[in-house]
Amino acid sequence: MIGKLNHVAIVVPDLPAATALYRDTLGAAVSQPVDLPPHGVTVVFVTLPNTKIELLHPFGEKSPIAGFLEKNPSGGIHHICYEVDDILAARDRMKEQGARVLGDGEPKIGAHDKPVLFLHPKDFCGTLVELEQA
Numbered sequence: 001m002i003g004k005l006n007h008v009a010i011v012v013p014d015l016p017a018a019t020a021l022y023r024d025t026l027g028a029a030v031s032q033p034v035d036l037p038p039h040g041v042t043v044v045f046v047t048l049p050n051t052k053i054e055l056l057h058p059f060g061e062k063s064p065i066a067g068f069l070e071k072n073p074s075g076g077i078h079h080i081c082y083e084v085d086d087i088l089a090a091r092d093r094m095k096e097q098g099a100r101v102l103g104d105g106e107p108k109i110g111a112h113d114k115p116v117l118f119l120h121p122k123d124f125c126g127t128l129v130e131l132e133q134a
Ligand SMILES: C[C@H](C(=O)O)C(=O)SCCNC(=O)CCNC(=O)[C@H](O)C(C)(C)COP(=O)(O)OP(=O)(O)OC[C@H]1O[C@@H](n2cnc3c(N)ncnc32)[C@H](O)[C@@H]1OP(=O)(O)O
Pocket: 009, 036, 039, 041, 054, 064, 065, 067, 068, 077, 078, 079, 081, 102, 103, 109, 110, 111, 112, 116, 118, 120, 121, 122, 126, 127, 128, 130
């Protein structure tokens, strides 16, 4: 069911420093920071030839990544995002398989203006999984 790897997200304590690291040290193409209030994150997109990296920093008071940053003060890999053809069919399949769909189970519009859902890390080998409608 899952298709392409859409992105790997890395939570970082210092977004300008992480952006400079990817741009200047690793030589990658990076975007300007974008605030996504409904998701409680600010994101910088790093474009690679075959996928994307998202550098995430908490935005606002109730960010879902605040706890992760407290536990991992230097930052760390936070989630991976796979593309799916039909997000609602994917959600129903996950529920049937006994995997926990996070939030209210309804897709939100994600960073790429497409519907996304998150799956509990404890149900996926300790990795938070995001599904994005292709
Ligand atoms: C918009 C953009 C996009 O691309 O479109 C995004 O991605 S936005 C990306 C930001 N949005 C999201 O992450 C939304 C979905 N996330 C969530 O609902 C939540 O963050 C969550 C349920 C994964 C974790 O919630 P929480 O931090 O309050 O929970 P806890 O701290 O109690 O964590 C419960 C257990 O899960 C583990 N845990 C928590 N976060 C992660 C993670 N990212 N990867 C792997 N394990 C994790 C904890 O270590 C703990 O394990 P133990 O008990 O063993 O210590």
